[in-house]
Amino acid sequence: MVFSPTYEFSQESSLHLNLQNRLIRKETRRMICPFCRHDDSRVVDSRPADEGAQIRRRRECTECGARFTTQETTLLNIVKRSGASEPFSREKVIAGVSKACQGRPVNNDDLALLAMRVEETLRATGQAEIEAQEVGLAILAPLRELDEVAYLRFASVYRSFSSLEDFEGEIALLRAAPSTPASNNSLIKSAVEVNSFEKTLTASSRTTTTK
Numbered sequence: 503m504v505f506s507p508t509y510e511f512s513q514e515s516s517l518h519l520n521l522q523n524r525l526i527r528k529e530t531r532r533m534i535c536p537f538c539r540h541d542d543s544r545v546v547d548s549r550p551a552d553e554g555a556q557i558r559r560r561r562e563c564t565e566c567g568a569r570f571t572t573q574e575t576t577l578l579n580i581v582k583r584s585g586a587s588e589p590f591s592r593e594k595v596i597a598g599v600s601k602a603c604q605g606r607p608v609n610n611d612d613l614a615l616l617a618m619r620v621e622e623t624l625r626a627t628g629q630a631e632i633e634a635q636e637v638g639l640a641i642l643a644p645l646r647e648l649d650e651v652a653y654l655r656f657a658s659v660y661r662s663f664s665s666l667e668d669f670e671g672e673i674a675l676l677r678a679a680p681s682t683p684a685s686n687n688s689l690i691k692s693a694v695e696v697n698s699f700e701k702t703l704t705a706s707s708r709t710t711t712t713k
Contacts, residue, residue, distance in 0.1 A: 533561055533572055540565035577630045578621070580637060587631060590624065592617035595637070599645060602655035612648055619644045650676055 533543050540563055547560035556575045562568070578590040595617040603613070623640045624632050638660045646653040654672060663669060 535563035535566065535568060536570055537568040538563060538566040543570075576625065578625060579631045580634050581631050582634050590621060590632070590637075592621060595620050595641065599641060599652070599656065602645070602659075603649060603652040606649045606652050608649055608652060616641070616644045616648060646676075 534541050535543060542564045543561040544564060545559050546562050546569070549558050550556070551558045551573065552575075556573050559572050559574065561570055561572060563570075579587040580590050581587045592614070596613045599616060600613060620637065620640045623643075624637065642653065642657060642660070645656055653676075654669065657663070657672060658669065661668075661672075663672075
């Protein structure tokens with residue numbers, strides 16, 4: 503029997519997909535049991551957590567039968583000026599912003615919500631690696647909504663204010679453009695995307711020059 507090329511291609515594709523699915527399922531199952539150290543388990547329950555940013559899985563060891571919980575999350579690394587990278591941390595965002603909020607009517611819940619919004623903004627870009635400078639940019643909008651005095655303190659450091667004119671200019675902008683969540687989120691997302699696009703252009707230019 504002679505098979506058509508189309509049939510052969512679809513047959514091979516189907517076999518390839520089945521093999522990929524098996525490998526994915528196998529890798530999903532390979533989680534070391536914390537009780538007996540066996541490297542195989544089955545997922546008995548999966549639920550979203552942390553506003554959908556994580557998936558919490560309940561697993562059962564196929565060797566000893568013990569159950570344990572694991573969490574899966576998408577990668578979000580912050581690239582420092584030195585070139586080193588580290589996982590995004592809400593705690594570091596809170597620590598950085600809390601100094602600007604000293605003496606202001608801002609509580610821990612407010613700071614936790616701000617850190618969550620910053621992470622959501624960064625993840626919305628779809629990038630696995632974010633420049634440290636863009637984290638500060640993502641902090642400005644929700645901090646401005648939270649407390650304008652704290653915003654001025656943070657902005658003065660982040661944007662390196664060097665004179666009274668810098669503060670006066672920022673205050674004038676605050677008065678001229680009232681803060682709204684929708685507009686701020688749009689501006690921050692656009693700014694992050696523009697920064698990423700500029701980096702891509704710079705990298706392309708360097709490559710062309712080298713050639």
